Amino acid sequence: MSWIAIKMLVGDRAKFLGIVIGLTFAAALITQQGSIFCGLMLRTCALISDVTGADLWVMDPGVRFVDDVKPMLESQLDRVRGVPGVKWAVPLYKGNGRAKLTFDPADLKAKTYPPDRLEADRREAAKSSSPSNAFTKVLDLFAPASGDFSTPPPRWYDPAEVNVVESVNLIGVDDASMVGAPASGSMVGPGPRGRMWVGDLEDLRRPDSIIVDRVGLRKFFPGCHLEDPFDGPSESDEAYVERLRAFVRSAPEIEMNDHRAVIVGVCEATRTFQSSPVVYTLYSRAKRFMPMERKMLTFILAQAGEDPGGAKLAPTEVAARIRQRTGLGAWSSQNFMFRTIKYYLIYTGIPINFGITVFLGFLVGTAIAGQTFYNFTIENIKQFGSLKAMGASNGRIVGMILLQAAVAGALGYGLGVGLSSLFGTRTLDRWGNPTELAYFTPWQLLPVTAAAIVFICVLASLVSVQRVVRLEPAVVFRS
Amino acid sequence: MAVEPGPAVAVHIRGLSKRFGSGDQMVKALDGVDLDFEAGKLSLIVGPSGCGKTTLLSVVAGILDADEGEVSIFGEVITKMGDRAKTRFRARRIGFVFQQYNLLPALTAAENASIPLVIAGWKKADAVAKAAEVLASIGMGKKVASLPSQLSGGQMQRVAIARALVHEPSLLVCDEPTAALDHESGQTVMGLLREAAVRPDRAVVVVTHDNRIFHFGDRIAHMDDGRVARVEDKSPDLSAA
Numbered sequence: 001m002s003w004i005a006i007k008m009l010v011g012d013r014a015k016f017l018g019i020v021i022g023l024t025f026a027a028a029l030i031t032q033q034g035s036i037f038c039g040l041m042l043r044t045c046a047l048i049s050d051v052t053g054a055d056l057w058v059m060d061p062g063v064r065f066v067d068d069v070k071p072m073l074e075s076q077l078d079r080v081r082g083v084p085g086v087k088w089a090v091p092l093y094k095g096n097g098r099a100k101l102t103f104d105p106a107d108l109k110a111k112t113y114p115p116d117r118l119e120a121d122r123r124e125a126a127k128s129s130s131p132s133n134a135f136t137k138v139l140d141l142f143a144p145a146s147g148d149f150s151t152p153p154p155r156w157y158d159p160a161e162v163n164v165v166e167s168v169n170l171i172g173v174d175d176a177s178m179v180g181a182p183a184s185g186s187m188v189g190p191g192p193r194g195r196m197w198v199g200d201l202e203d204l205r206r207p208d209s210i211i212v213d214r215v216g217l218r219k220f221f222p223g224c225h226l227e228d229p230f231d232g233p234s235e236s237d238e239a240y241v242e243r244l245r246a247f248v249r250s251a252p253e254i255e256m257n258d259h260r261a262v263i264v265g266v267c268e269a270t271r272t273f274q275s276s277p278v279v280y281t282l283y284s285r286a287k288r289f290m291p292m293e294r295k296m297l298t299f300i301l302a303q304a305g306e307d308p309g310g311a312k313l314a315p316t317e318v319a320a321r322i323r324q325r326t327g328l329g330a331w332s333s334q335n336f337m338f339r340t341i342k343y344y345l346i347y348t349g350i351p352i353n354f355g356i357t358v359f360l361g362f363l364v365g366t367a368i369a370g371q372t373f374y375n376f377t378i379e380n381i382k383q384f385g386s387l388k389a390m391g392a393s394n395g396r397i398v399g400m401i402l403l404q405a406a407v408a409g410a411l412g413y414g415l416g417v418g419l420s421s422l423f424g425t426r427t428l429d430r431w432g433n434p435t436e437l438a439y440f441t442p443w444q445l446l447p448v449t450a451a452a453i454v455f456i457c458v459l460a461s462l463v464s465v466q467r468v469v470r471l472e473p474a475v476v477f478r479s
Numbered sequence: 480m481a482v483e484p485g486p487a488v489a490v491h492i493r494g495l496s497k498r499f500g501s502g503d504q505m506v507k508a509l510d511g512v513d514l515d516f517e518a519g520k521l522s523l524i525v526g527p528s529g530c531g532k533t534t535l536l537s538v539v540a541g542i543l544d545a546d547e548g549e550v551s552i553f554g555e556v557i558t559k560m561g562d563r564a565k566t567r568f569r570a571r572r573i574g575f576v577f578q579q580y581n582l583l584p585a586l587t588a589a590e591n592a593s594i595p596l597v598i599a600g601w602k603k604a605d606a607v608a609k610a611a612e613v614l615a616s617i618g619m620g621k622k623v624a625s626l627p628s629q630l631s632g633g634q635m636q637r638v639a640i641a642r643a644l645v646h647e648p649s650l651l652v653c654d655e656p657t658a659a660l661d662h663e664s665g666q667t668v669m670g671l672l673r674e675a676a677v678r679p680d681r682a683v684v685v686v687t688h689d690n691r692i693f694h695f696g697d698r699i700a701h702m703d704d705g706r707v708a709r710v711e712d713k714s715p716d717l718s719a720a
Contacts, residue, residue: 008585
């Protein structure tokens with residue numbers, strides 16, 4: 001009977017398409033909105049995910065999330081090192097610095113652009129416009145006086161010089177081990193975040209040196225197109241990296257809180273929730289950049305050691321020991337990520353806003369698919385009645401309807417998740433990193449979407465099934 | 480009281496009553512019907528609209544429960560059967576021809592005709608092959624792959640007849656099989672029913688109010704107001720042959 005059920009389903013193409021489109025819409029919306037939500041949540045803990053090598057984060061017990069900076073006395077570092085099970089512990093500074101840049105875009109372009117591109121850029125210079133998108137254009141209609149984000153206007157005597165003041169995420173890593181700094185790795189092609197593009201970590205030992213993240217270059221050097229390769233004609237990854245090398249070779253200087261700083265490298269960092277540029281330097285230098293306070297230690301990064309038998313201790317177990325013995329907050333990296341996400345879930349309206357969208361997608365999908373499927377069954381009620389009259393049991397008829405729902409559901413789910421994934425891949429940059437749109441589809445989202453689609457199908461079929469089960473086969477003799 | 484029909488009696492009906500609604504709205508569709516349909520004959524149930532002929536056919540076919548009375552088909556009392564037993568009995572022993580054909584629009588003629596075999600558990604390929612044979616036997620051999628939308632009314636009814644005969648039932652029940660057809664097609668369909676369906680071990684019962692096909696009936700039961708008003712016998716008993 002299953003082949004009859006499937007032929008009945010696909011035979012009425014308009015209705016079949018209606019059912020599948022409804023389910024596709026629901027699946028796509030749930031997956032897409034869920035992925036954006038997960039992507040955003042991951043950005044909230046960008047620093048934690050970028051730090052490799054350390055199992056444990058130790059902090060003031062009042063810290064609720066990674067940006068909730070509550071400095072500690074540096075003596076806490078020694079206390080943590082003294083806790084049994086801690087293999088090593090190093091300091092990490094995290095704070096908001098203020099970067100000031102004064103540069104001549106034409107000069108910077110001359111140092112970094114290939115000659116042909118430089119010439120083309122000179123021709124296009126007059127046409128350059130301020131950064132905007134479709135949303136800001138609509139906003140400009142209602143609030144034209146809100147200004148734009150074009151290259152900051154010259155403030156000094158020289159109109160050719162650009163003056164930028166930018167709030168940055170300043171990370172100070174341990175002077176000796178550099179734990180917490182971007183790992184060295186391949187500079188071209190997709191790779192894990194937290195990698196160096198240009199320069200070497202050892203360069204941080206040079207005086208006043210800093211490393212900045214690639215996307216942050218957009219804010220530091222607006223209009224100089226250092227943040228990504230040129231689109232048309234497309235610039236190869238190698239050529240782009242060479243351009244970054246030329247940029248670093250030019251030893252660009254900035255001011256970090258009125259202290260001289262020299263960019264010696266460019267790394268890839270996960271975009272933060274606020275999309276602030278990320279600046280890495282040594283712990284001691286970060287303290288020098290920032291206004292002096294009695295407490296400067298933001299986090300302690302540690303690694304769990306081994307038990308007497310040589311087996312690695314569980315980070316959660318060592319974290320519990322640190323909490324117990326020092327009174328500090330201590331979490332494994334994974335738990336600190338979830339703790340940060342939990343903070344955003346509780347204290348921001350993000351989950352509610354996304355939840356409403358997902359719920360609306362679910363409702364609309366249910367309404368379209370459920371109603372179409374129900375109509376499909378009702379229009380075939382006489383056919384089902386005929387089958388019942390001819391000796392098909394209720395069980396077989398119900399099986400046919402459930403099979404029809406399952407086929408439509410599987411198709412809708414596959415198409416919806418596929419479309420959503422396609423959308424997701426289109427939002428990634430050429431190295432596979434999220435760009436403007438935060439997008440991350442964890443595998444757990446797929447069964448959640450599947451469960452929602454199954455629920456829609458079951459709901460739609462149950463309403464249809466009860467009509468068919470109650471159907472008197474004698475209906476077939478009513479003309 | 481036990482019913483013991485004679486060997487030539489295919490359908491034996493005694494004291495059959497069926498009411499719809501209750502109180503002032505109650506309608507007596509069947510009111511103590513006593514009637515026999517013999518094997519090897521084509522029997523007609525005729526009468527004006529609302530006289531209860533379709534209700535009678537529904538109860539005889541086991542798709543509607545009677546309030547009172549008894550119906551046996553070739554000795555098996557279907558009014559005492561449970562739903563499951565009745566469903567199995569219908570699948571095995573009864574063939575249906577409907578006024579509006581009730582073909583599944585997405586299936587070809589052969590696939591439509593194979594449905595009773597599929598319900599009986601046959602594999603698709605075997606069932607469709609057998610259905611194609613039956614279609615060929617009633618002159619529809621060239622239309623086995625056609626969809627219902629590609630067939631005329633008469634052709635669709637012939638597919639429906641093939642569907643009703645494919646599992647070789649003991650009883651064929653037909654509800655107004657010519658109502659949606661023109662005169663010529665109606666005559667063809669009835670002629671086909673006579674030729675292909677009537678066999679010594681099978682009874683054919685047709686409900687109709689189309690007096691142009693009355694001459695096909697061996698036995699005509701005239702109904703009025705839920706009762707059998709009179710019965711005409713027009714031909715000798717073929718089951719004895």
